[in-house]
Amino acid sequence: MPSVAVSVAGPVNGFFEWFGSLGIFSWRVLKAAVTPPYEWRELIRQLDEVGSKSLPLVAMAGAAIGVIISLEARYSLSRFGAKSMFPSTLVYSVVQVMGPIITGLVVSGRVGAGIGAELASMKVTEQIDAIEASAINPYRLLAATRILACILMLPLLTLATDGCALLTGWFAQTLVEPLSFHQFISSGFNGATFNAFLPPTFKTAMYGLVIGLIACFEGMRTRGGAEGVGRAATNSVVLGSLFLILSDVVLVKFILVFFP
Amino acid sequence: MATAYDIPAKQVEAEQDGGAPVVAVENLRKTFAGHTVLNGISLSVGRGETLAVLGRSGTGKSVLLRLIIGLETPDSGSIRIHGQDIDGLALDRMGEIRKKMGFLFQHAALYDSLTVGENVAFPLVHHRRDMSRSERGGRVRQLLAEVGMKGDRDKMPSDISGGMQKRVGLARALALEPEILLLDEPTAGLDPISSGEIDDLILKLQRERRMASIVVTHDLHSARTIADRLALLDRGNVVIEGRFEDLQQSDIGFVKEFLKQS
Numbered sequence: 001m002p003s004v005a006v007s008v009a010g011p012v013n014g015f016f017e018w019f020g021s022l023g024i025f026s027w028r029v030l031k032a033a034v035t036p037p038y039e040w041r042e043l044i045r046q047l048d049e050v051g052s053k054s055l056p057l058v059a060m061a062g063a064a065i066g067v068i069i070s071l072e073a074r075y076s077l078s079r080f081g082a083k084s085m086f087p088s089t090l091v092y093s094v095v096q097v098m099g100p101i102i103t104g105l106v107v108s109g110r111v112g113a114g115i116g117a118e119l120a121s122m123k124v125t126e127q128i129d130a131i132e133a134s135a136i137n138p139y140r141l142l143a144a145t146r147i148l149a150c151i152l153m154l155p156l157l158t159l160a161t162d163g164c165a166l167l168t169g170w171f172a173q174t175l176v177e178p179l180s181f182h183q184f185i186s187s188g189f190n191g192a193t194f195n196a197f198l199p200p201t202f203k204t205a206m207y208g209l210v211i212g213l214i215a216c217f218e219g220m221r222t223r224g225g226a227e228g229v230g231r232a233a234t235n236s237v238v239l240g241s242l243f244l245i246l247s248d249v250v251l252v253k254f255i256l257v258f259f260p
Numbered sequence: 261m262a263t264a265y266d267i268p269a270k271q272v273e274a275e276q277d278g279g280a281p282v283v284a285v286e287n288l289r290k291t292f293a294g295h296t297v298l299n300g301i302s303l304s305v306g307r308g309e310t311l312a313v314l315g316r317s318g319t320g321k322s323v324l325l326r327l328i329i330g331l332e333t334p335d336s337g338s339i340r341i342h343g344q345d346i347d348g349l350a351l352d353r354m355g356e357i358r359k360k361m362g363f364l365f366q367h368a369a370l371y372d373s374l375t376v377g378e379n380v381a382f383p384l385v386h387h388r389r390d391m392s393r394s395e396r397g398g399r400v401r402q403l404l405a406e407v408g409m410k411g412d413r414d415k416m417p418s419d420i421s422g423g424m425q426k427r428v429g430l431a432r433a434l435a436l437e438p439e440i441l442l443l444d445e446p447t448a449g450l451d452p453i454s455s456g457e458i459d460d461l462i463l464k465l466q467r468e469r470r471m472a473s474i475v476v477t478h479d480l481h482s483a484r485t486i487a488d489r490l491a492l493l494d495r496g497n498v499v500i501e502g503r504f505e506d507l508q509q510s511d512i513g514f515v516k517e518f519l520k521q522s
Binding site: 035134 | 326351354355356358359365369370371372386387389432436
């Protein structure tokens, strides 16, 4: 029995140690982020890195999702004789569910892995130590700017994903059954309130926090050369995506309660 | 083959500065995963003085420098910079002390996404915000000229040799005109000619700037050339500290063996 206890204690300790370290890391980043000097130049560079450079990827993902939902929705709605519901089904599916989560996962893959690998590489080559030795707070310069860029850019990228998905979804529909874009949009958004669309879009700021925080944390705590860099990149994507989906469970419930 | 004995030792010319050490380390202990790296060592260095810390690989020489600049925290003991104990200092307060220090990392640790010039300008961009772009550019050119890298400002770190990277690292360490210079293996991995050039450069900088310097090395030739005093570490302890002649005259077995093998 003691051997079982010992074999269980290791992973359990590791689990709590990971969360404890993440908590300390988050506090340091928060403290660095709200106190001057502010790293505006680095923040702008990161906004470009996270935002502009992810745009083609999320646009393509959105375009594909639009076509997929269009094909699936038309088939399902036809079976139940509810073809007139097609525009609103597409709009609600994209804006409330698929757009945010697909954007989050795509950004987690591209940006999370990039941040994790970049910071891990800087860590193992002592570049982060060099920043600290130069009396510059690495939590402010490296972590706060990247996390903030993710928080600010995720909602904007989600809007781009949604836009592309609606456009291609409508286009796929018109190939089968002509429908003007104006008619599609007015029918799709008929009776919609801000509560139906803004919270799902802006909840992605929380995805940005999860993606940026985990990637920076994994990158800056790396040890062990090239293997450590690879591990940090993998962990950034895997844990970032996992926590993004888990956080969505909480966020959806939160939105349903506070923005009915 | 030339040995360390053939090289003239540096003339001791350190200022005593009223006897107050710029860096004073007392009874410093550091353990990593149950392995004692530093076991209660005490050292000090004054203004204009250079202390070389020698020893075999893995004896905690680099850890000592990392402790002094606050990248690691000691298990016990004290580190005083200009009389100020750095233990438990907030990051911003420690930052003020670090601005007075220059640190050359063993592998230079240049920012690989920045050019040589941007690397040297990095501390200036963050700490001399009052400097205009042209003033900063002039200062970078001057620093690069001092380390013999005038024409390499726009190169990337990956495009220059290890010796050149160390020169750039040294220029970056000098950017804020530090009062304390910490050099971690400045000549490690370099050919003898490049090592000699780096030693000459360090000597020139010491003459011009009168910094308190601690040089970690296992290169006895280099230590003898650039240091006023030497401290030999073994198993986390200072085996002997003094001038090169003191090491030569020592009867301690480890000291004799170290000098013989160097």
